[in-house]
Amino acid sequence: MPHAIIAGTGRYLPDNILTNHDLEKMVQTSNQWIVERTGIQERRIAGKDVSASDLAVPAAKKALAAAGVAPEEVDLILVGTSTPDMFFPSTACFVQAKLGCVNAAAFDMLAACSGWVYGMSVANAFIRGGQHKTVLVIGAEVYSHILNWEDRATCVLFGDGAGAVVLKASDTADGILAANIFSDGSKSELLFAPGGGSRSRFTPELVAEKRYTLAMVGNSTFKIAVKMMADAATKAMKENNVTPADIKLVIPHQANLRIINAVAKQLGMPEEHFFSNLQKYGNTAAASIPIALDEALEQGLVAKGDLVLMVTFGGGFTWGSLLVRL
Ligand code: COA
DSSP, rough: OOOEEEEEEEEEESOOOOEEEHTTTTSOOOOOHHHHHOOOEEEOOOOOOOOOHHHHHHHHHHHHHHHHHOOOOOOOOEEEEEOSEEEEEESHHHHHHHHHHHOOOEEEOGGGGGGGHHHHHHHHHHTTSOOOSSSEEEEEEEEGSOOOOTTTTHHTOOOOOEEEEEEEESSSSSSEEEEEEEOGGGGGGGGGGSSSSHHHHHOHHHHHHHTOOOOOOOEHHHHHHHHHHHHHHHHHHHTTTGGGGSSSSEOOOSSHHHHHHHHHHHHHHGGHHHHHHHHHHHHHHHGHHHOOOOOOOOHTSSSSTTTEEEEEEEEEEEEEEEEEEO
């Protein structure tokens, strides 16, 4: 059975920086509160006319260049996003057209912050089964478009960006060793964007009341996220008879530094083994792990042959883990 190996990575962040001090002028908050409770110092905000595919395309171009893969070679594009360009066509179809990936099927993975890990899991299954050989898996989000900028409990947490990975079929034993995804829809109302779908269609009232924006019960989400991320990480390691000491770097979803540190504690791993860049970008939802992976590779924190554990959690609830030998 072929293995899915990571052949190239890329990221794209909008230039515009919104600092905690900028937010102090917008809502009743403080730099100190945000840093102490989340670790976030600043985030990137896309222009008001920028869509998820606009961020996805430059990230994907960098990943393709790093992999030495031409657009025509790609046979599948998966975009993890919960801020799609529109309900349909999928954002992946827009990306396919903009990149000229004329031989690729394309669809989106709607699993909130877990969308990219879900995409990696689906891509892995397609590659293992022989159906696809060269897959672009992208996480791309413009959460700034679905935030309530008057709600201090949520607007300080998120940012915009995109990350991309090229997966290729290989006959080596490296690449994705575990890809686990989970969900629990019974807790959907703890983290959701309720308005604008078929259950609660767009109306002038819905827009006026900002019911299309993200709503979250932060502290319940926090506790469940820690438990599920630790469980998913443990499962990926156990399946492969791997111990925390074998892992070169854990790349967790970048939601909150306190969540990351709590997961490290539950796993009995030092915090220094966990990558974080949420200080600069906030929570970029489905884009957070591929952006972080690209930065970790660029910084030389991980290299070919290293074992990397990625673990995610998001609305749904959804969560999952990936164990990868680079
Ligand atoms: N600035 C200042 N005060 C704020 C604030 C802000 N931006 N946001 C909330 N507060 C206030 C609350 O109103 C509350 O005040 P009160 O005690 O007077 O009612 C107080 O801070 C504590 O709120 P609470 O929600 O209990 O804080 P917390 O320690 O749980 O931290 C989060 C809040 C959102 C940072 C935290 O719950 C969290 O990170 N949750 C997970 C969120 C997440 O990452 N979700 C995505 C997962 S993919």
